[in-house]
Amino acid sequence: APAIIAARSLGLPAILHESNALPGKVTRWLSPWCTTVALGFEDAVQHLPKAQTVVVGTPVRSQFLEAASNAEHTGIKDIDIPAEADVIVVVGGSQGAVAVNQLVREAAPAWLAAGRWIIHITGTNDPDADSFSHPHYVHRPFYNDMAALFQRANLAISRAGAGTLIELAITATPSILIPYPFAAEDHQTYNAKAFANVGASQLHPQNSLSAEMLQALVSELLNAPEQIEAMAIAARSLSTTDSAAKVMQLIEEEISEHRAKEACV
DSSP states (O other): OHHHHHHHHTTOOOEEEEOSSSOOHHHHHHGGGSSEEEESOGGGGGGOTTSOEEEOOOOOOHHHHHHHTOOSOOOOTTSOOOTTSOEEEEEOOTTOOHHHHHHHHHHHHHHHHTTOEEEEEOOSOOTTTTSOOBTTEEEESOOSOHHHHHHHOSEEEEOOOHHHHHHHHHTTOOEEEOOOTTSGGGHHHHHHHHHHTTTSEEEOOGGGOOHHHHHHHHHHHHTOHHHHHHHHHHHHHTOOTTHHHHHHHHHHHHHHHHHHHHHHO
């Protein structure tokens, strides 16, 4: 907020990028002061009626764009998984998600008994991270090549942060989304709804989800390949592979327009 106010008081252009479907308070309050507000979700437009908005998607790392250009599942270099095996990837965001981790560990035996593999990114805050083991269950606090992991996944179980969702969209990964219930203004639920509304994901609030329900949901989806394929297609429809270029173009245009105005003064 201080940077936007300072820029506008000096007559400088100000551009915001808002990744979430529900814009944050600063974005909502100060968007009318900004030259342009670039958005990751079309759904965010309705929350900024007085702003000059443009939907550009959210930029992602180059690894994800490379994964998106590869029609086949890529291999995970350090985990030897049979090509025919279903892979469930579990991610809880940058800090992990202890509640989701607990649900997954309770549901995991049934998935593993069916021959599936689980790659579980637990984060560093889970005291029970080492409490479950199985030859086809791999847990790590972090994983460096998330693009390859999502590309290989048949299904992801995830929180609903904007960054993770755009990565799932780019790699066309079907997902079960469990929004973080204490996120500011419940904004992760708004993100998840954007995906659920087009059929890319299933949305399940944490407080209404049991391990038995999660076990059944995952099993049902992985036993329905046509539904998984439809979810993948829907996820891909939400991706914007040239988002970084669009943001760059927007910035360059604003700078050029500002310089032209200055030259006329």
